[in-house]
């Protein structure tokens with residue numbers, strides 16, 4: 001097969017063309033950082049969410065035993081987007097959820113200061129120095145170097161230009177001599193300003209400062225503040241996890257890269273509570289399982305890595321954090337985060353206990369000294385927490401990027417090799433022509449397949465256009481199998497089965513289609 005490198009423009013065009021992703025408010029010109037999912041995208045994301053829910057909550061870690069030798073137990077929770085504002089003070093988001101932002105007065109562009117690299121040129125003869133900021137993207141390095149070279153020559157005359165690289169953050173005093181990434185002149189960037197990423201609103205009609213509320217920037221805090229209720233109202237015992245999925249909002253300084261960095265996005269987070277002595281083992285358990293899980297739904301291969309954070313990258317409370325990262329076409333050769341797995345210690349429960357005065361410790365009846373009657377004295381402690389925090393939009397985007405394949409030797413060169421578990425269309429049934437009894441057979445088969453597989457996606461039925469065009473549409477939609485009712489079907493009750501990935505066709509018996517598909521889809 002001859003494949004060409006994946007182009008993000010081509011992937012985005014296919015996403016639009018086939019109804020996976022649309023720009024939000026597109027007819028009004030769109031709104032930066034917001035994306036809607038079309039029919040196929042909505043089902044793809046639902047399948048991803050369902051797979052997470054099934055494998056993290058209903059049957060956590062595929063029924064495996066945890067490091068304590070017992071089956072892993074988790075329960076779901078659904079919490080509000082708007083919480084008491086004190087939640088965000090306790091979690092540190094009001095005071096500390098900031099990104100440094102710089103604006104360019106010339107181009108009106110805005111940048112994350114920590115996403116910019118600084119290229120530095122010295123002209124020794126004139127002992128002058130100029131700098132160019134570039135965005136953290138290998139493509140722009142070349143052009144920044146060129147621009148800087150020109151700039152130095154134009155303003156300082158020919159000279160030896162030495163080009164070095166700096167980190168961008170602490171260059172405030174040099175700003176008058178810095179050329180912004182898209183600017184022509186030096187000195188147009190503002191000093192970095194801290195910018196809080198939380199969206200806010202007001203509750204009630206008076207809308208005074210006392211009524212200020214925030215849209216959650218993560219789903220995790222909803223879990224911590226309901227920890228006690230879950231323990232008191234269910235039979236869960238430590239160790240156990242609580243899962244929460246839903247929309248989160250961050251007023252990102254520079255939303256970009258399609259849905260990768262959006263201002264509204266969906267998270268799937270688990271907080272796994274355990275005894276401090278067992279927390280390292282659970283951290284490793286979840287880190288390794290999450291990597292396996294992403295592989296199982298179609299991201300196996302060299303584009304997926306698990307990156308353990310260096311000590312200096314860790315938050316002050318974290319004993320360990322790893323990221324599952326995917327090599328997106330726009331990050332290549334680098335990687336972008338899909339999910340963070342963090343050992344959060346007892347930081348969050350302790351913070352909420354202090355700010356709310358509610359007791360959030362746990363009395364563990366399986367620990368402590370052994371009593372004369374053979375029972376345990378019990379131990380009271382604040383549980384430690386392991387947090388696998390995944391992004392469903394970044395997950396869906398990684399699945400689309402990984403699945404996107406271009407093979408110019410095929411009649412329809414672009415197709416999506418989506419894993420059957422997440423594919424939004426599970427199968428398609430086509431009458432070769434719209435007559436001679438073929439549509440009726442197709443309709444019966446469609447109904448039969450829908451009854452069996454319709455829970456996970458569409459069973460498409462289509463009688464229009466040439467059969468080649470219909471296959472091509474299904475290839476682009478990532479539908480794994482098409483079944484065609486043709487003249488032969490009328491004679492011997494067999495159908496053509498076409499495989500998306502190989503493009504090959506085979507004949508199978510009409511009454512075996514359901515069994516065949518069940519095996520292939522693993523459903």
Ligand code: ATP
Pocket residue numbers: 218250252259260261262263264265266267337338339340389390391392393394395
């Ligand atoms: P980044 O460093 O890329 O901003 P983060 O480390 O702040 O991400 P977390 O707070 O760990 O992200 O959030 C958990 C997950 O939520 C991320 O791994 C990602 O998949 C998703 N996520 C976070 N911010 C965004 C966003 N702006 N758009 C889409 N998904 C996001």
